[in-house]
Amino acid sequence: MKRPPQIALLPDGKRLHLQDGPIDLIVEAKGSAREVRAAYEVAAARFTGLLDELCAELVELRKAAHPLHCSLHGLVARRMHAAVAPFAGNCFITPMAAVAGSVAEEILGVMLRVARLDRAYVNNGGDIALHLAEGEQFTVGLIDRPDSQGLMRTLVIGAGDPIRGIATSGRHGRSFSLGIADAVTVLAKTASVADAAATIIANAVDLPGHPAVTRLPANELQPDSDLGPRLVTRDVGALSESEIERALEAGADCARGLLAAGLIEGAALRLKGETLVVGTRGPHADRRHEGLIQA
Amino acid sequence: MSTEATAAAIGDKIRCDACPVMCYIKPGAAGACDRYANHDGQLVRVDPHIVLERTVEHGGRLVPFQVSGDWDGKIVHQSDIFVTAIGAGTTYPDYKPAPFIVSSEIDGVDMVTVVTEGIFSYCGVKVKIDTDRHLGPETATVRAEGEAVGHVTTGEYGSQMLSLGGVHHLTGGSKKEGRVTCDTLMDLSNCKPVELTIDGGATVVVQAGHAPIVNGMQEERMRVGCGSATIGMFAKQWHGKVDEVVVVDDHITGVLSEHQAGKLLDIADTGIKMKGRRSTPGRYFQVAEPGTGWGGTKISDPLSVLGPFDPREARPGLTMLMVSTTGEHAAYYVLDEALRPVETNMPLDLKLSVERIQENCEPALCTVLFMGGAGGSLRAGVTDNPVRLTRSVKDALTRVTSGGAPVYVWPGGGITFMVDVTQMPAGAFGYVPTPALVAPIEFTMRLSDYAALGGHMDYVRPLTSLRDTAEVRPMPYIPGRRA
Numbered sequence: 149m150k151r152p153p154q155i156a157l158l159p160d161g162k163r164l165h166l167q168d169g170p171i172d173l174i175v176e177a178k179g180s181a182r183e184v185r186a187a188y189e190v191a192a193a194r195f196t197g198l199l200d201e202l203c204a205e206l207v208e209l210r211k212a213a214h215p216l217h218c219s220l221h222g223l224v225a226r227r228m229h230a231a232v233a234p235f236a237g238n239c240f241i242t243p244m245a246a247v248a249g250s251v252a253e254e255i256l257g258v259m260l261r262v263a264r265l266d267r268a269y270v271n272n273g274g275d276i277a278l279h280l281a282e283g284e285q286f287t288v289g290l291i292d293r294p295d296s297q298g299l300m301r302t303l304v305i306g307a308g309d310p311i312r313g314i315a316t317s318g319r320h321g322r323s324f325s326l327g328i329a330d331a332v333t334v335l336a337k338t339a340s341v342a343d344a345a346a347t348i349i350a351n352a353v354d355l356p357g358h359p360a361v362t363r364l365p366a367n368e369l370q371p372d373s374d375l376g377p378r379l380v381t382r383d384v385g386a387l388s389e390s391e392i393e394r395a396l397e398a399g400a401d402c403a404r405g406l407l408a409a410g411l412i413e414g415a416a417l418r419l420k421g422e423t424l425v426v427g428t429r430g431p432h433a434d435r436r437h438e439g440l441i442q443a
Numbered sequence: 444m445s446t447e448a449t450a451a452a453i454g455d456k457i458r459c460d461a462c463p464v465m466c467y468i469k470p471g472a473a474g475a476c477d478r479y480a481n482h483d484g485q486l487v488r489v490d491p492h493i494v495l496e497r498t499v500e501h502g503g504r505l506v507p508f509q510v511s512g513d514w515d516g517k518i519v520h521q522s523d524i525f526v527t528a529i530g531a532g533t534t535y536p537d538y539k540p541a542p543f544i545v546s547s548e549i550d551g552v553d554m555v556t557v558v559t560e561g562i563f564s565y566c567g568v569k570v571k572i573d574t575d576r577h578l579g580p581e582t583a584t585v586r587a588e589g590e591a592v593g594h595v596t597t598g599e600y601g602s603q604m605l606s607l608g609g610v611h612h613l614t615g616g617s618k619k620e621g622r623v624t625c626d627t628l629m630d631l632s633n634c635k636p637v638e639l640t641i642d643g644g645a646t647v648v649v650q651a652g653h654a655p656i657v658n659g660m661q662e663e664r665m666r667v668g669c670g671s672a673t674i675g676m677f678a679k680q681w682h683g684k685v686d687e688v689v690v691v692d693d694h695i696t697g698v699l700s701e702h703q704a705g706k707l708l709d710i711a712d713t714g715i716k717m718k719g720r721r722s723t724p725g726r727y728f729q730v731a732e733p734g735t736g737w738g739g740t741k742i743s744d745p746l747s748v749l750g751p752f753d754p755r756e757a758r759p760g761l762t763m764l765m766v767s768t769t770g771e772h773a774a775y776y777v778l779d780e781a782l783r784p785v786e787t788n789m790p791l792d793l794k795l796s797v798e799r800i801q802e803n804c805e806p807a808l809c810t811v812l813f814m815g816g817a818g819g820s821l822r823a824g825v826t827d828n829p830v831r832l833t834r835s836v837k838d839a840l841t842r843v844t845s846g847g848a849p850v851y852v853w854p855g856g857g858i859t860f861m862v863d864v865t866q867m868p869a870g871a872f873g874y875v876p877t878p879a880l881v882a883p884i885e886f887t888m889r890l891s892d893y894a895a896l897g898g899h900m901d902y903v904r905p906l907t908s909l910r911d912t913a914e915v916r917p918m919p920y921i922p923g924r925r926a
Binding site (some may be wrong): 170200368 | 456461462463464465466467468469472474475476477478
C-alpha cells in the first residue's frame with residue numbers, strides 16, 4: 149500500500165512540506181540551489197512509504213520498551229527504541245514517545261548524506277532536527293501555548309553547541325501526558341532523544357493524587373493508545389503557587405538527572421504561567437517580552 | 444468535510460483508514476493525526492490544517508498582505524515579517540504546545556511563527572441576495588435540510604437579506620440543528636452552494652459570488668432601479684415611441700404618463716388605471732402581492748395590475764409598454780376598439796429600450812459576509828491584558844484581517860468583524876465539532892504599538908533593522924473609510 153504522501157514546496161518556494169497521516173514535516177535547507185534540490189528530492193523519496201514502514205511494526209512500537217533488548221527491524225523504529233531505552237529501566241515508556249523526533253532525524257539524515265548544506269532543519273510538529281555547518285547558527289523561539297497567553301524565549305544555537313534536537317511535550321499536545329505540565333521543551337544532541345526526554349520530564353511534572361487534576365484512562369480516549377489504561381491528564385484545575393512550584397520542581401529533578409547523565413542539554417518547564425529552566429543552555433527568558441501575539 | 448477515507452464501525456468506535464495507522468476513534472474524538480474525527484459515528488475531516496495552509500498561500504502568494512500600500516509603508520510591506528510574526532503566514536500547525544518552529548524567511552533572521560486560527564462560536568453569515576423576487580417575509584425562518592439556520596432580515600436596495608447562524612442555532616438548539624447550521628455556515632463561507640428554504644417563501648440556492656437560483660430559476664440581474672426610478676431614467680428614450688409605459692415593480696411601480704418625468708416631457712394622459720396604492724403621481728405601492736414573477740411581484744400577467752382604461756382619456760390604438768425593473772419581462776400592447784389592451788409584437792426601438800434596461804442591470808449575485816467575534820482566548824494570546832488588543836484595534840493601531848482579506852470591525856466592545864468570503868482563499872474555513880467555525884484571523888500592527896502592547900521585541904528585531912522605518916509616517920487603516 150503505497151499512498152503517495154503530500155509533497156509540496158510551501159508558497160515561499162523555500163520550504164518543503166511533507167505530510168502523511170499524522171506525520172507533518174516542514175523542511176528547510178540552506179545551501180546552493182543544487183544541493184538544496186538534491187536534499188529535498190531525497191527527503192521526499194525517503195518520506196514516501198515511511199509511515200507504512202512504521203505501521204508495519206506499530207504493535208511492537210506501542211509496547212513498553214525493553215531497556216537493553218530491541219526486537220524492532222526498521223531503521224526509524226530502532227532509532228525510536230534507542231532514544232527511549234535509556235529511560236526504559238526506570239519507568240514505562242514506549243518507542244512511540246520518540247516517533248516524531250526520530251522521523252525528523254531520519255529525514256535530516258538522508259538529506260545530509262546526499263547534499264552539502266550550510267544548515268537545515270526538519271520540523272515534525274514541533275520536534276525538530278537541526279543541522280549546522282561551521283559558522284552557522286539558528287535562532288529559535290519558544291511559544292508557550294498556542295491556545296493561550298504566550299511566553300517568548302529565544303535561544304541562539306551555534307554550530308559549536310552540541311544541540312541538534314529540540315522537542316516539546318505537554319498535556320495540550322496531540323499525545324497524552326501522564327503529567328500536568330503545559331509544556332516541557334528539551335534541547336538535546338538528537339531530535340529523537342529530545343522527544344523521548346521531553347515526554348519523560350513532562351510526565352514528571354506532576355502532583356500525584358491532587359483533586360484538581362482530572363485524569364482518564366488513555367485507552368478510554370484513544371482505544372489504541374500505547375499508554376493503555378494508564379491515567380492521562382485531561383484537565384488541571386486551580387493550583388496554589390506552592391503546588392505549581394512543587395510540580396515543576398518534581399519535573400526539574402528529573403531534568404537535572406538527565407542533564408547530569410548527558411542525555412539532554414537543557415529544558416524549559418512550564419506550568420500555569422510559571423517557568424523553570426534547567427541547564428545553562430535552557431532557553432533564556434526575557435520577562436519584558438511576555439505576551440506573544442497570536443490568535 | 445467530505446473525505447476519501449472510510450471508516451468501519453466497531454461498537455461506538457470507528458476505524459479510520461485514511462492512513463496506515465488505522466486509528467480507532469471514539470465518538471467526539473480525533474485520530475492520531477488530529478485531522479479525522481468521529482463525529483456522531485461519522486468519520487469527518489476536522490483539519491484546521493487547511494485553514495492554515497490557505498493562509499500561507501494567501502499571505503505568500505494569492506493576495507499579498509497590504510497590496511494597497513496605504514498602511515505604514517515599510518513595516519507592513521515587509522509582509523512576511525508581519526505575517527510570520529503574528530502567525531498569519533504561519534507554517535503548518537504544530538499541534539503540540541510550545542513548539543519551536545524554525546523558519547528563515549528574511550535574510551537569515553530566524554522567525555518564530557504561531558498558528559493563527561480562531562474558533563468562533565459567536566459567528567454567522569449575512570447573505571445578500573440580489574433579487575427583487577420575494578423570498579419570504581421578514582423574520583421568517585430560513586432552513587437547511589429542514590433545520591432552522593437563520594432568518595430573513597430587512598431587505599436592502601434590490602436585494603433580499605438573510606441572517607444565518609449565530610450562537611443560538613449553533614449551540615442553542617438540537618444537535619442536528621447545530622450541525623446543519625455549522626455545515627451551512629462553513630459551506631457558504633467556503634463559497635459552496637447551499638440550498639435554503641424559507642418558511643412561507645421560496646427555496647433559494649445561494650453561493651457566494653454566483654447568481655441566486657430562486658425556486659429553480661437562476662436570477663440574472665439586479666433591477667436597474669425601482670419602477671419609478673426606471674421611468675425617470677428612460678422617459679426620454681421612450682418619448683415619442685410609445686404612449687404609455689408601466690414599469691412593474693414590487694416596491695414602486697412607475698407609470699410614465701403620470702410620472703413627473705412624463706409630465707416634463709408633456710406626455711399626454713392615457714386614461715390608465717392602476718391597482719395598488721398611489722404614493723405620488725405615477726408611483727404606486729403594492730400593485731400586486733410579492734412573489735417571483737414580474738418585478739418581484741407574483742404576477743405572470745402584467746395586465747392584472749391594471750384596471751379598465753378611462754374612456755374619457757383613452758383611445759383605440761393607444762400603445763403601451765409594460766416592463767419589469769430588470770427588463771426580464773416585457774410586453775407591448777395596443778388598445779382595441781373596446782379600449783382593451785391587446786398584446787402585439789413589440790416594435791424594434793422599444794425592444795432596444797428593454798435591452799437597455801437589461802444592460803443597465805448589474806448581474807445578480809449572492810454575497811456572503813462572514814461575521815464573528817474574537818473572544819477572550821483569541822485576544823488573551825496577544826497580551827496579558829486582552830482589552831489592550833481591543834483598544835488597539837479600535838484606535839486603528841492594529842489592523843485585523845481574515846485570511847489576509849480586509850475586515851470591517853464593528854464599533855463598540857469586543858472585536859466583532861465582517862469579511863467578504865470571496866476575498867478569502869478557497870477553503871479558508873473549517874469547523875470543530877463543538878460546533879463552531881474555524882476562521883483565520885490576523886492582527887497587524889506597528890512595531891511601536893506592538894511594544895506598547897507588551898509584544899516580544901526580540902522577536903521583531905528584524906523590523907527595527909529596516910533602515911528608514913522611522914521616517915515613514917503610518918497612515919492608520921480606518922476600517923470602512925477607505926476610498
